[in-house]
Amino acid sequence: MSTILLTIDDRKVHGESGETILSVARQHGIPIPTLCQLQGASTFGGCRLCLVEVEGIAHPVSACNTPIKAGQRVTTQSPALRADRQMVLELLFAERNHYCAVCVQNGDCELQSAAAQAGMDHVRCPYLSPSLPVDASHAQYVLDHNRCILCMRCVRVCAEVEGAHTWQMAGRGIEARLVADNGVPWGESTTCTSCGKCVHLCPTGALYRKGASVAEMQKKRGFLLRILEGRELGRTGEEPTDDFLVPTVEIRS
Amino acid sequence: MSTLQPENPSIERRIALQRVGRIDPESIDDYLAEEGFVALRQLLQSANPDSVIEAVTTAGVRGHGGAGFPTGRKWYFVAKADAPVKYVVCNADESEPGTLKDRLIMEGDPFSLIEAMIIAGFTVGATTGFIYLRGEYNLARHRLENAIRQAEAAGFLGRDILGSGIDFSLHLHSGAGAYICGEETALISSLEGYRGEPRSKPPYPTQSGLWGRPTLVNNVETLVRIPPILRHGAAWYRASGTAGSPGTQIVTLLGDVNWRGVVEVPFGISTRRLIDDVGQGVKGGALKLVQSGGSSGGIIPPEWLDLPLDFDSGRAGVVLGSGALLVCNAHRCVVDLTTVVMAFFRAESCGKCVPCRVGTVELHTLLQRLTEGRGTLRDLSLLETMGAMVKRTSFCGLGITAPNVLLDGLRHFRDEYIAHARDHRCPAAVCAMQDSAWGELPHLATVG
Numbered sequence: 178m179s180t181i182l183l184t185i186d187d188r189k190v191h192g193e194s195g196e197t198i199l200s201v202a203r204q205h206g207i208p209i210p211t212l213c214q215l216q217g218a219s220t221f222g223g224c225r226l227c228l229v230e231v232e233g234i235a236h237p238v239s240a241c242n243t244p245i246k247a248g249q250r251v252t253t254q255s256p257a258l259r260a261d262r263q264m265v266l267e268l269l270f271a272e273r274n275h276y277c278a279v280c281v282q283n284g285d286c287e288l289q290s291a292a293a294q295a296g297m298d299h300v301r302c303p304y305l306s307p308s309l310p311v312d313a314s315h316a317q318y319v320l321d322h323n324r325c326i327l328c329m330r331c332v333r334v335c336a337e338v339e340g341a342h343t344w345q346m347a348g349r350g351i352e353a354r355l356v357a358d359n360g361v362p363w364g365e366s367t368t369c370t371s372c373g374k375c376v377h378l379c380p381t382g383a384l385y386r387k388g389a390s391v392a393e394m395q396k397k398r399g400f401l402l403r404i405l406e407g408r409e410l411g412r413t414g415e416e417p418t419d420d421f422l423v424p425t426v427e428i429r430s
Numbered sequence: 431m432s433t434l435q436p437e438n439p440s441i442e443r444r445i446a447l448q449r450v451g452r453i454d455p456e457s458i459d460d461y462l463a464e465e466g467f468v469a470l471r472q473l474l475q476s477a478n479p480d481s482v483i484e485a486v487t488t489a490g491v492r493g494h495g496g497a498g499f500p501t502g503r504k505w506y507f508v509a510k511a512d513a514p515v516k517y518v519v520c521n522a523d524e525s526e527p528g529t530l531k532d533r534l535i536m537e538g539d540p541f542s543l544i545e546a547m548i549i550a551g552f553t554v555g556a557t558t559g560f561i562y563l564r565g566e567y568n569l570a571r572h573r574l575e576n577a578i579r580q581a582e583a584a585g586f587l588g589r590d591i592l593g594s595g596i597d598f599s600l601h602l603h604s605g606a607g608a609y610i611c612g613e614e615t616a617l618i619s620s621l622e623g624y625r626g627e628p629r630s631k632p633p634y635p636t637q638s639g640l641w642g643r644p645t646l647v648n649n650v651e652t653l654v655r656i657p658p659i660l661r662h663g664a665a666w667y668r669a670s671g672t673a674g675s676p677g678t679q680i681v682t683l684l685g686d687v688n689w690r691g692v693v694e695v696p697f698g699i700s701t702r703r704l705i706d707d708v709g710q711g712v713k714g715g716a717l718k719l720v721q722s723g724g725s726s727g728g729i730i731p732p733e734w735l736d737l738p739l740d741f742d743s744g745r746a747g748v749v750l751g752s753g754a755l756l757v758c759n760a761h762r763c764v765v766d767l768t769t770v771v772m773a774f775f776r777a778e779s780c781g782k783c784v785p786c787r788v789g790t791v792e793l794h795t796l797l798q799r800l801t802e803g804r805g806t807l808r809d810l811s812l813l814e815t816m817g818a819m820v821k822r823t824s825f826c827g828l829g830i831t832a833p834n835v836l837l838d839g840l841r842h843f844r845d846e847y848i849a850h851a852r853d854h855r856c857p858a859a860v861c862a863m864q865d866s867a868w869g870e871l872p873h874l875a876t877v878g
């Protein structure tokens with residue numbers, strides 16, 4: 178490990194070798210929009226919202242999986258980046274059926290807020306309007322494919338943190354679909370522990386608690402890092418701080 | 431598709447194809463009689479793997495899988511990587527439309543690939559190799575399986591090869607028909623048993639590839655060039671080609687030419703010579719364009735026919751890529767061609783990233799509107815903006831190259847796109863335009 182100096186948006190910043198542009202930017206309070214990124218899970222790199230410009234590279238790069246380099250000059254905001262991020266969001270809204278006004282997640286949705294922040298106020302390309310099913314076979318939760326943006330957060334957290342490996346991606350390209358246990362209704366999954374991690378970390382209203390009505394779903398997002406922190410304490414045998422003992426996690430069912 | 435004809439030395443030089451069509455590909459004795467395993471034997475005797483890297487670097491071999499990365503550098507990276515286990519992987523997924531070179535090598539001279547992989551393993555310090563073969567290549571699979579068996583029986587594969595103390599085992603893996611699995615990190619995911627999706631680079635496979643180990647991934651055509659270079663020397667290899675792209679390149683010539691097939695020519699040859707001297711001229715009309723490098727390549731307009739074809743010609747706009755050249759005469763429609771190409775990418779996108787997964791579908795939808803006479807000039811400008819955006823922002827080479835033919839088409843044949851979009855007319859009379867009344871509907875809908 179060695180300290181690396183670089184410049185982000187004309188600010189001199191530093192990070193450790195092996196860190197990504199995104200993580201160093203966040204540590205210095207420089208915001209970069211993301212959707213698929215999930216702190217506490219592995220990097221995916223699919224949403225392309227965290228694109229930034231690096232001097233000397235002709236095309237933008239994704240900040241979440243690009244390591245920092247000494248002397249790198251990074252730009253996180255420019256008219257070109259704004260245009261690219263807007264079009265990424267337009268493509269997401271055109272891909273499936275996102276009707277915020279009738280969505281459980283309205284007002285607490287990361288896709289919605291990313292669009293608002295990027296200033297994406299209309300969609301220029303044809304809506305694909307696919308006919309997609311809603312899987313309400315699980316006793317507590319619902320999967321609505323119409324709102325899934327294929328960010329793989331649920332897949333990663335289920336495999337990497339819960340260890341259940343319930344979720345997978347099936348099919349290719351525009352036909353890609355989230356499947357439980359390689360293709361059974363969620364309620365028939367024999368691996369799902371009903372822990373609810375995927376539900377609360379899903380950025381949109383694709384995964385939600387049964388019974389929630391329009392705009393009623395509030396997601397708990399902070400628990401993942403606390404779980405991982407707790408595991409780390411268990412591993413090292415250190416005493417938890419008072420801060421850690423304050424209960425902030427509460428998963429409603 | 432014509433089979434190989436006798437070599438025409440005024441234009442051809444066969445290095446990768448030297449034995450194809452001349453030996454029985456199912457007989458190791460035939461291979462041995464044609465200098466087979468000579469390079470391997472010499473190398474094992476000299477026991478000097480560094481000499482291979484030096485020869486490959488001096489010869490200036492570059493990757494024939496599409497990207498043209500210097501092969502000597504790649505071998506050096508894997509050789510110097512400090513790890514107890516390393517792998518050698520041959521990328522034989524050849525799925526670029528109109529590209530048949532690797533198939534011809536594997537069907538016609540499978541032992542040469544095996545010899546090259548053993549040499550690669552010895553050079554970089556790997557004792558296990560994999561050939562990731564395109565799922566549809568049944569004859570190649572049969573020939574390779576047979577060749578691996580015979581090489582094992584003759585002591586060229588397995589433990590203590592020819593008494594040298596060196597081990598190398600080779601495994602054949604058939605893909606399941608996804609174009610994306612030709613991308614090296616997706617290939618590695620697939621080989622590990624995961625979904626065939628690309629991974630972030632860095633780390634590059636040379637540092638952390640198959641099962642996290644340093645891995646050498648090379649194309650079939652790249653690999654089979656190594657044994658002849660070791661036998662005859664780098665200077666012999668550099669006797670043809672250009673300074674930046676020495677040696678030869680296999681070209682698959684297709685489309686509206688009088689002779690279609692596979693030919694190995696020195697780098698730097700012009701498209702015109704390939705069409706006139708190898709293809710025996712354009713068939714069925716005047717030349718309109720050449721689509722080079724497969725669907726991910728680009729368009730060569732008639733004005734550029736005399737530019738040399740090599741790895742660096744990309745700077746001038748001529749993409750060599752996989753070596754495929756699709757010749758189109760004046761009766762072909764460039765919008766139709768673009769639509770067919772985009773349909774391919776729409777079907778082959780892995781779905782990992784948003785610009786490629788959704789962008790290729792949107793681009794294809796907009797192009798289809800043009801070919802059906804339902805397009806607008808607004809669609810055309812969106813095609814251009816979105817095409818550039820998908821190219822700029824996609825995660826891997828598939829999405830980055832998917833808009834190439836569209837963007838080249840708009841650059842060289844803009845009037846033809848405008849005729850489709852504004853006048854609902856196909857100048858080449860290929861697209862079945864619908865009644866114009868229907869063509870106006872999307873107009874009305876978008877105007878509100």
Ligand SMILES: Cc1cc2nc3c(=O)[nH]c(=O)nc-3n(C[C@H](O)[C@H](O)[C@H](O)COP(=O)(O)O)c2cc1C
Pocket residue numbers: 492493494495496497498499501521522523524525526609610611612613614615647648649650652653826827828
């Ligand atoms: C979408 C995509 C498809 C590819 N398909 C192939 C292929 O079929 N065969 C191949 O050798 N390389 C293919 N490549 C290139 C490989 O990623 C890699 O660069 C190559 O195998 C390296 O070998 P080389 O250095 O010998 O060229 C593909 C790349 C992309 C982005």
Ligand code: SF4
Pocket residue numbers: 324325326327328329330331332355375378379380381383384
């Ligand atoms: S269900 Fe939610 S978390 Fe899972 S892939 Fe879809 S949008 Fe992402």
Ligand code: SF4
Pocket residue numbers: 610628778779780781782783784786787824825826827828829830
């Ligand atoms: S560009 Fe993206 S969606 Fe397309 S093949 Fe590559 S990773 Fe998959």
